[in-house]
Amino acid sequence: MTTAMGAALRRIQLGNALSAFGNGFTVPFLFVYVAQVRGLGAGTAGIVLATFAVAALLVLPFIGRVIDRRGPLPVAVAGTVSAAAGSLGLGLASSEPLVVAAAAALGAGMAVIQPSLATMIVWCSTTATRSRAFAMQFFLNNLGLGVGGLLGGQLVDTSEPSSFVRLFAIEAVMFLVLGAAVATVRLPRAPKVEDAVPGAASDGRGWRTLLGDRAMVQLCVLGFVMFFACYGQFESGLSAFAVEVTKISPATLGVALAANTMTIVAAQFLVLRLVEGRRRSRVIALVGLIWAVAWVAAGLSGLVPGAHGVATALLISTYALFGLGESMLAPTVAPLVADLAPPRLVGQYNSAFALVKQLALAVGPAAGGLLAGAGLYVPYIGLLIVCSLGIAGLALGLGRRLTSAQDNPVRTRVVRTGNATPAEVGERVTVAA
Template identity: 30%
Template sequence: MTIMRQLAAPSSSSPTPSPSPPSERPALGVLVRASGGPRYAVALAVDSLGSGLLRPFLLLYGIQVCHLGVVRSGTAMSVGMLAGLSVLPFAGRWIDRGARTAAVAAAMLVRVLGVLVLLAAPLLGGSPLWGFIVAALFLGIGNQCWPPAHAAVVTTLAEPRYRDAALAAGRSLRNAGMGAGALIATVSTAGGTGALRTLAGVTALGYLVAAALVLPMRVRAQQPIRRGVSRVRGGGGLKVLDVANLPYAFCFNVLEVALPAFLVVRLHVAPAWSAGIFVGNTVLVVATQIAVVMWMSRFARRSSLAMSGLVLAVSYLGFWAAGSLGGWGAAAGVAAVSVLYTAGEIMYTGSATALIVASTAPDRIGAALSRFQLSSGIGLAASPALLTALLAQGSGALWVSLALATLLAAAAVLRWAPSERRPGGERPSPPAEDRSPAEDR
């Protein structure tokens, strides 16, 4: 109730800006141009399709093609991808020095290198373990550096009033492409190790084509960072946001780790239920994300992000309550609650990046986005171990802990996260192409 009252009232620490007038949903052509144009949209589609072909089956590749076993394959993936997080600060500085499409293309090309190492690993003498670790490292670097680089491109190219919708459109396109790729790969994996090698090769080709489409665009920021100058607005609030993001980021592995384990281990239902929930989540995200983000644009982004935490927390408690029904009723209840969980996920992804963009100076956007992605990456890396450990203690330990942690994060966001600035503040507005959405309103 305290959070609900806070959501309804301004924070005492800083004045909350008045809500923006409702934004109309832009036409498809306007949205494509705001997102980088047709060439960039095709590159995103090809890149996401390639990711969908391999990413869900990378563990299976380590087991069946490299013959590493389940434990060594999983450990190698974690080590490689955690090491890949160390590149994010350097990527942020590169973005702040003006790189935009070059950073996106680099994130695609480094994954080409990762897939090539993956293909070569079983052919090298000795154990393919180190080859698999290096491949996971390069793939992790590309996967972690892509989100801030892409957000920086959209921030630079899109008109402020279209930025939230353009970011949401990119996420929808990526979800659709990865879903289509995963569906194709699911059918293809029946062909065994040869099919997995083929999928890896096609993935590398997709990344290469996507990079070739992006590189000629040569989009750069007009106001690169100046050494010794710090123009981050609300720096302390951004640090709070990075920390509060950790429990939020657990929501991504709730769908892929916690729910399947909960359904199979605790509720003893068929794995098809978790597969159906995953497909339903993907369809809902693709179909409704832009509309939900445009609806949320009438509210302050900080309030929207806090509300997403509240919705996610309620969904976690809903999963716990549904599990008490037992049998088919429990599985059906979990499936129904997953719709609420999907709504919270959409609200979270639609407001978090937008809040960072709206509260950070254009010449520091790379550092802010990279720190946030580092926070998300740490949460994603830590959550499988923590989620499964909590589930081993009982259903209540898992879902109640998740709900409490997310509620605390939502309260921290509402109290200390940065607010968007409105015209008339002490800081002069930058040029139109670099203004934040809040400054344009």
């Protein structure tokens, strides 16, 4: 990696960490803020949370083409401005229409930022350094969210609306800091996406190309199951199971959530060293098996209500195992999306995968909430164990569609010659480990 690429990447990562820190200030308290502090009721709070998902689903199908046509930098800046306006609007709004409108602006802005930053990271990294770059992004995101949530909890006062206005103002400033950071970045031409410069538009057939890419379609299916079986359950079915079946207190549930974040922060770079040089498909398959064990532990925690200490330990281990799996996916999945993408469609592929994630995060809580609400906890745990085992099977199947360079880029090298044709530039060959 050149010095310029490294400096640009550090600037992107720093801005991203600060925005995650600001986001951590507000996310844990949004429902309470809308329902109680503003006195708009639980129904409006639910609408606000749903608005985030709807706004993202409306934006993501189109933003990939814009990224590829205009470049990720101006799109990311526009996303930060929208997110900052939405965050500040939430802090100042006192009526249902204004709160929903602000949530839409914040949700759309955050949806735009995600694939834009992913594309910028691709441009500022090489095939060899991309896993570490995405692992660093995931680490900083979780660290920022954790620290922000911890500090936000100390500053918030449900009897004082101005304390929430302060939190949302801090979040808005952090989004603007992210925008300023990326606005000053001079994007280099990374080898993998050297043709994807601003103004180098795709041929208008981005979705057709993507849907014809069987490996990418299979990765999207795999991604949906992954996000459904893990992230989509944190705030719905799993939380309900923990409180209603395992009988832990809300405070202990907070400890379990903290265990998830702490595992990610503590294990990320150790895990990175272990997974680098391994086949990506097999790493993802191992994550599926780890999550299957996590769901088994969750189920067992509901079978020993008399041994409260054991049940609590099992449930906390569930969240910790999820964190271990997440830390293994961070340097694996996002770089794989980038390596599957044609040079002029990196933004399209990143936004498509972000759309799949958003769909899973919309369906997951709904499905988990319905099963938990109906008291169908045994089918619920069984479904998630099957989904986790399905992740392992889908990952191994995906591995058969990947080239050796896509599945294990550390064991490949880029071959470049002075008289190579454009089609030959970037050709990857396998070398001995």
